Amino acid sequence: MSRINTEGVRQRPIPKPESAVEPEIKLTSNNDNLKNDDHPAGPVKHGPPMQYFRIACFAVFFSIAALAIHSAQLLGAPLYFYNKDYFYAWQAVCKQYFALVLITGTYLFAPTVIRISGDASVSGQLRQFPDGRLECDFPERLVLIANHQIYTDWTYLWWVSYTAACHGHIYIILKESLKYIPMIGPGMMFYNFIFMSRKWAKDQPRLKHRLQQLSTRHTGPVLGRKDKSGLDPAWLLIFPEGTNLSPNTRKSSARWSEKSGIPDMKHQLLPRSTGLHYCLEELKEGVDWLYDCTIAYEGVPRGSYGGQLYTLRSVYFQGRAPKSVNMHWRRFAIADIPLHSKEETEKWLLDRWREKDDLIESEEEKKHAQYIETEVRPKSAWEPLQLFAPLLSAYLLCNILIKLINLVLTGRLSST
Template sequence: MVYQEVQRALVTVKGVLFLVFFAVGCVGIVSTQAIGLKLLKAGSESRQKLIDLTRTQFVALMTFVVSFMSPCKITITHDPNSVPESNYFRVDYKGNLVSSLSPNCVFIGNHQIYTDWLFIWFINQSSRLGGHFHIIMKNLSEIPVLGYGMKNFNFMFLSRRWESDKAMLSGQLATIDSNARGVGPSNKDNKEHWPYSVLIYPEGTVVSENTKQRSAKFLAGKGLPPLKHVLFPRVRGLYLTLRGLRKSATVVYDATCGYGGLKPEDCGEDLFSLKNVFLRGNGPRASHYYIRAWKLSDIPLGDENTATDDFDEEHLAVFEKWLTQVWFEKDKLMASFYQHGRFIDPNSNTSNTLNKVNRNTVTADFKVRQISDVVGAFGTLAFFVILINLIWVSVSSFLA
């Protein structure tokens, strides 16, 4: 008993130390942003590259901290019938995930824990898209330090009031889309095309007993059976996102996520809360993803000639029908995951597909591939510490 208490205390101390490390790194990143945004011309290529660099540093810093507190494996199974042939997922000799995703893409997925987005960002980082990653999420802009940094990342914060969210999303999506096509605000100096990857969780929140009940009630009102493992998705935000990016987006990736150690009746956030992940070292030990894809042109998005936020209810209903089918398929995938402990297509003969699944599955370590990205987060702070020290030494020598 004493030994266990000592172990728990040591883990907590370790968590506090890494949280301090993380906080200092975040201060370093936003310091780099603040100085760069003051010195660099708005709309310049250098300014855009600075923000992309700090995105890379942030995801590397987060990955480094989580991998030390809650070591994890990440397993990806992709559907070869839908994922573009040019895409791949492999593991190098050091256990790092290496992938090739199509740029100008949108990720959608089921939302189980508050750190879901980190694993998706990590996958994009392995494909050199980590510096071009955008998240549509609830408003966290008021969080000290982090909020400032995320605003500079151009993350899209939702207020859950549709009229204001619609205006905000339309404007930011238009900027991302035009920059990708070489005609946006970040293309004043040249014809640079800025790729992107945008993540949105259509469910809007994580699975819990309360949200499952609300989802079931909503589905019952539509005459549909309840979803057992996922929540019914909200339609308008995703519809607007895809319409806003339709001139530049190439692929929509659907990433169905399952965590090792969770049972069908469990709510992920109860076991893998932020406190458990960062302070207690009780994060998921295995993160599984089943990735399939659609060409944007194959998704019903209504009239291309109308304004992005001009919704025709008939077209929206067609899109909702498509998304509903996607989410019921996702629910089947999750049921199969809980049954087999891995993602296997529930509509196929399991015994005949295992070899095919193995060929399209890779397992990598969830870890930083380039430690230089982590070190870079502290670069600005280190520069000022050295500068202040030099000034202090010089002044002390002069006064001596």
């Protein structure tokens, strides 16, 4: 396994912010004008018959896996009334299994190149195995922020938590409507994901309750390996933009820019700091680091939107996954973030987003930057089979109980 040291960290310098001057923003997308061959991932690789076949295969794979995991979640639900520590440990295992579903599904149906770079703040924390797999030596407790380009951003970030062995302890802040998706929504509720309605009066008490749970000390089996404080592992994922980049959200960002007098971004939406400030204030006693990931997708034309180019259909069924997913990492000590003032926190976050915007804009830097090149995939072909372990265990346990009951009843009948 190769370790990237300080000298060899594949660093991409952050250019000095140029976004202080208000950029020219196109409020309409060029996606509809792109010819088939002009798509950044090239022409459609699978015709309609193969697409339908891939859809059927994906539906069978995902439905069986999701049903197995959700059944396992329900199977462990009674633990909540017996011992909450064991309940949360069980759900963490189920969360690991769902991460394996996402990783395996992406590996089989939407393989793509992942390029990982970082600045000096993450030096030595990025490793690559001889077989090409990535390992991130990130802390078990952190707050993770990222720009939001397309719907599958969270999939790639969840995969990163897998490379850090924390994929069972990730908590994502999502919009409330997602919890009403059949089976998936209730599953995410079991995972203690945080659903936001975008109305702070309603969201603040809910967020406070969830963050208090993440700050509660436990002595059960979910206890982290390295954390000595008694706090469970926890990765809290926040998209400060609140939603992904699209024509409608771009217009909203431009309106907010005009109203507030804050120059808009060229490749992102203006971030909102209220939720992040609150989370950092609540967690600062038990979390030391904030990790920042800049995500960019190769070849997205200026004025277009990755979310429209890389739809679920395009990525998983047409064979047009991103040419490469580029992820640039850096970290900040939460103690150094100006949380004493909401205004200062907002300015700090806006400065970081300017740096992200200039990093995405800087094509020459992207071309010549050094990076780890890898892919989203499980450790082995057999690892995804683990997701059926809870159901198999339940079946074996029920089978043993039935046999014991039969033996008892048979013994009583014979004695009479």
